Each structure stands twice: as structure tokens, then as C-alpha cells.
Amino acid sequence: MKIAVAGIGYVGLSMAVLLAQHNEVMAIDILKEKVAMINSKKSPIEDFLITEYLTMMKLKLKATSDRVKAYKGADYVIIAAPTDYDIERECFNTEAIEAIVEDVVEINPQAVMVIKSTVPMGYTKALKEKYNIDNIIFSPEFLREGKALYDNLYPSRIIIGEKSERAEEFAALLKQGAKKSNIQTIYMDSTEAEAVKLYANAYLAMRVAYFNEIDTYAELMGLDTKAIIDGVGLDPRIGSYYNNPSFGYGGYCLPKDTSQLKALYRNIPNNLISAILDSNTTRKRHITRMIMDKSPKVAGIYRLSMKADSDNFRASAIQDIIGGLKDSNIEAVIYEPSLTEDTFAGLRVIKDIDDFKKASDIIVTNRISQEIQDVAHKVYTRDLYNRD
Ligand SMILES: NC(=O)c1ccc[n+]([C@@H]2O[C@H](COP(=O)([O-])OP(=O)(O)OC[C@H]3O[C@@H](n4cnc5c(N)ncnc54)[C@H](O)[C@@H]3O)[C@@H](O)[C@H]2O)c1
Incomplete structure (x- = not known):
């Protein structure tokens, strides 16, 4: 062919x-x-x-x-x-x-x-x-x-x-x-095939949002999120996968596909589809608030990507967190080795990891990395399982 x-x-x-x-x-x-x-x-x-x-x-x-x-x-x-x-x-x-x-x-x-x-x-x-x-x-x-x-x-x-x-x-x-x-x-027919893609991604987004809402409750009430998620996931109908708390779902597909699905539900009764998007916005606001509550002089943003092994940061959740910090006049710096520019979204990009660690009194990261283990006491993350 x-x-x-x-x-x-x-x-x-x-x-x-x-x-x-x-x-x-x-x-x-x-x-x-x-x-x-x-x-x-x-x-x-x-x-x-x-x-x-x-x-x-x-x-x-x-x-x-x-x-x-x-x-x-x-x-x-x-x-x-x-x-x-x-x-x-x-x-x-x-x-x-x-x-x-x-x-x-x-x-x-x-x-x-x-x-x-x-x-x-x-x-x-x-x-x-x-x-x-x-x-x-x-x-x-x-x-x-x-x-x-x-x-x-x-x-x-x-x-x-x-x-x-x-x-x-x-x-x-x-x-x-x-x-x-x-x-x-x-x-199947084309419209059903198109639906499969949008509903599959909306389900994944909903799952991320669900485990994130467990984590928001646990974080504010002083509970052990991991114990809860481990226990919940052992029900084989739920499963111990795709359950790692994060700053919110992001990336190229989940945000745009859920937005598209919500728009298609314009005249169709629904609560859940719209709630997926609302939940993600609420989650990002909550994360921003948790960072602000620590009153950092300088918040260091470690990596802009969604996942540890990702090579792009299209629509990553951390970018909205950055927006929230800027709105609250919190000074922030970024470490993102794939950036060649000196600034991103108006924030200073620090190229050297050691300089970045020194400059930041809190290090905000969606996913834990070996590279910042030595400053674990400064790190704010919700990553529990080091995956997804
Ligand atoms: N990235 C994913 O994980 C993923 C997964 C499943 C489905 N999708 C869907 O697949 C589509 C593509 O996603 P992607 O991540 O591969 O996008 P991408 O941005 O990585 O690649 C798209 C490419 O198309 C090129 N392009 C634009 N207009 C063109 C034209 N007229 N002729 C030829 N090339 C053109 C762009 O230059 C770009 O290189 C999107 O609809 C996306 O929602 C993406």
C-alpha cells in the first residue's frame, strides 16, 4: 500500500x-x-x-x-x-x-x-x-x-x-x-466512533478529578491520602491505576476534549460532564491557595510539563497555578530545561538547577523527581505514586 x-x-x-x-x-x-x-x-x-x-x-x-x-x-x-x-x-x-x-x-x-x-x-x-x-x-x-x-x-x-x-x-x-x-x-458508524474518543477522554479526566478531590479533602482534614486511595483502589471494580493525585488534569487532549464534550451537551441535560471541568478549575485554585498559605518569598516552579517523561507542556495544570500565583503577586521562578528563553509567562527562568534550588524557598512540582530529592524539605507536590 x-x-x-x-x-x-x-x-x-x-x-x-x-x-x-x-x-x-x-x-x-x-x-x-x-x-x-x-x-x-x-x-x-x-x-x-x-x-x-x-x-x-x-x-x-x-x-x-x-x-x-x-x-x-x-x-x-x-x-x-x-x-x-x-x-x-x-x-x-x-x-x-x-x-x-x-x-x-x-x-x-x-x-x-x-x-x-x-x-x-x-x-x-x-x-x-x-x-x-x-x-x-x-x-x-x-x-x-x-x-x-x-x-x-x-x-x-x-x-x-x-x-x-x-x-x-x-x-x-x-x-x-x-x-x-x-x-x-x-x-461502528462515524459519529459513535467520534463519541468513543471524547467519552474515553472525559472518563479519564473525571477519574483524575475524582482522585484529586479525595486528595483535597485529605489534605485539608489532615488525612493520609495514600491510605485512602490504596484502600479504595483494591476494589477490582475501581482498580489501583490512574489514581495518582496531581495539580489537575492537563496536557493537549483532556482539557480540550472535555471542553468540547461540555459544549456538545449545551442543550442536553447533564451535571457530570460540566462538573469535570469545574472540579479541575477548583483543584487548581486549591493548589494555588495551599502554596500561598505557605507565604513563600520566592516560589520555584520545577518543570512545566504534566508528566515526568513528557517533552512538552501544552495546557499543563502548572501553568494555571503560575497564573494564580502571579495574580496574588507571589514572586515565582521557573526551572524548565527545555526552555531556551530567559522568561516564561513573565517569570524568570533559572537555567542552573542549583541556582534554582537556592533561589526558591518552596519548590512546587506536579511530579517528584530524583533531581530535587536533596531539597525534599522545600518541595510541595501531591504526587504519591511517581507515575502518570
Ligand atoms: N497527542 C496525543 O496524545 C493525542 C492522542 C490521541 C489523539 N490526538 C489527537 O490527534 C490530533 C493530533 O494531535 P498531535 O498531538 O499529534 O498534534 P501535534 O501538534 O503534535 O502534531 C500535528 C502536526 O500537524 C501539522 N499540521 C498542521 N496543519 C497541517 C496541514 N495542513 N498539513 C500537514 N500537516 C499539518 C503540524 O505542523 C504538526 O506537526 C489532535 O486532534 C489530537 O487531539 C492526540
Whole structure:
């Protein structure tokens, strides 16, 4: 098969590498730096397996920023473009998807397009009507950043938003590249497949919010959160996983996907969906208040990312904590080695870890790290299990 993958991000790159084991894959991105990196076998994202596969495996993978080169002759075009949430329109911004669809319709109208980006419910159906096309399928993506390729080699499930021969053919392509056997595969209509993605992420956000609310109570009442969560989780219906308290859920997907789901519930009776977002806002306010109550002269923000192994800080909870501290005129400094700038959000970035430790009389971190164990007495975190 000849496959084009549009968007060299977490989703697009892991798809491209997975499929390039057995197919001719051309990845396309508007960012020339990313294209150049792929062509010199370097990963633009931090992902151990992607780096390993790019350098060690025989992949039929090339990258380009030339649309004709990418789409011409492709059997499938996988769309992995960003869908940021537009607060004013209360909807994902799907312009990048539509730009790709328009190019494919013009250059190679026979290709089957597969949307891997997260979209609102009903989007694929509306897109078919808008462009008067039928050659487009939605298939949700469930990977975790940092483990993007792993999650496609060992997928939790494959969901395809169409019941058809070509849907089965696409699922077979994903399975051919995977290492796991007997992958549960479900075919359904596109709107239900879109719903699966949004409801799965909203559930994860709700779970984070729930364990965080346990922690807020325990923190204020002087109880041992870990004892409570350990005890709660041992019920097999609940489970001892994805239960680590944090400053709030964040990252690229959970905040925008819960916002989108809430907007879709505009005229639908609900309490829980809206409460997930409210709970996260309350949690971040609570964390900010706990830091302020310690009256630090200088609060040190250790890392901006959500997770210890993350290489980006898109919509991380700590950024809202920073906003809260700034509003309260608490002086804060940041340690974030991936930043080259001297300031972030108006705060001073300290490049040297020892200088940072000295300058901060409290060190605020979402996740504990070995690097700050020597100043454990200064650290404020809610991390209990050192994961997620
Ligand atoms: N990151 C995740 O963990 C994750 C997981 C599941 C689903 N998703 C969804 O997948 C989509 C992509 O997410 P991501 O994290 O991979 O995004 P990303 O920002 O890492 O990558 C998107 C890439 O698309 C490129 N792009 C933008 N417009 C383009 C165009 N017209 N043609 C070609 N390339 C274009 C961008 O330059 C960028 O490199 C989003 O809808 C997201 O919600 C993300």
C-alpha cells in the first residue's frame, strides 16, 4: 500500500512509523524542520521507540512538505492534524483537517482518507456532506505522549467508524504493523466512533478529578491520602491505576476534549460532564491557595510539563497555578530545561538547577523527581505514586 500521513506530530509520526514497516509511507507536514528531521531519521518528539525504529528498523518512510508528492498515488491518507479548542466558537478548530481534505480531493480523489485527529461528534458526517464525498473514515487514536508508538504496537483496541470492506482493510493495516495479537476491533458508524474518543477522554479526566478531590479533602482534614486511595483502589471494580493525585488534569487532549464534550451537551441535560471541568478549575485554585498559605518569598516552579517523561507542556495544570500565583503577586521562578528563553509567562527562568534550588524557598512540582530529592524539605507536590 502507498500511504500518506498528514501531520508529523505524536499521532501522525507513530502511525507513519507503524505503517512504514510494511507499506510505502510518505509523511507530510507544513513544518519543514520536522520533514528534514524525519528524512535524517531523527524524531521531532521524545519517544524512545520511535527513535529506535527510525534508526534501527528498515522502514519505508519518507517525509515531504510537497502536497502533490505526498498525496498523488496514495491508497490511504491518514489525517493527524491538530484540533485545538476555539474558546469563542466553543468548538474544535478543524481548519487544518479541512485544508488536507481539500488538497486530497483536488490531487487524489480516489484515496481513502482516515481521520485520526479528535473531532466533535457528527463531524465526519458533516464533512462528507460539505465536500460531497464518501471516501473518508474516522478512526479514533488512543495513544499516550511519550509512548505513542508503543500504544500503536500494543493497542488497547482498534475502533473504525465505518462498517465496510475498506474499514476492515484499514484495520488490517494497523494490525499488520502491531506486535500484539488478538486486538479487539470494533466497527461502528462515524459519529459513535467520534463519541468513543471524547467519552474515553472525559472518563479519564473525571477519574483524575475524582482522585484529586479525595486528595483535597485529605489534605485539608489532615488525612493520609495514600491510605485512602490504596484502600479504595483494591476494589477490582475501581482498580489501583490512574489514581495518582496531581495539580489537575492537563496536557493537549483532556482539557480540550472535555471542553468540547461540555459544549456538545449545551442543550442536553447533564451535571457530570460540566462538573469535570469545574472540579479541575477548583483543584487548581486549591493548589494555588495551599502554596500561598505557605507565604513563600520566592516560589520555584520545577518543570512545566504534566508528566515526568513528557517533552512538552501544552495546557499543563502548572501553568494555571503560575497564573494564580502571579495574580496574588507571589514572586515565582521557573526551572524548565527545555526552555531556551530567559522568561516564561513573565517569570524568570533559572537555567542552573542549583541556582534554582537556592533561589526558591518552596519548590512546587506536579511530579517528584530524583533531581530535587536533596531539597525534599522545600518541595510541595501531591504526587504519591511517581507515575502518570
Ligand atoms: N497527542 C496525543 O496524545 C493525542 C492522542 C490521541 C489523539 N490526538 C489527537 O490527534 C490530533 C493530533 O494531535 P498531535 O498531538 O499529534 O498534534 P501535534 O501538534 O503534535 O502534531 C500535528 C502536526 O500537524 C501539522 N499540521 C498542521 N496543519 C497541517 C496541514 N495542513 N498539513 C500537514 N500537516 C499539518 C503540524 O505542523 C504538526 O506537526 C489532535 O486532534 C489530537 O487531539 C492526540
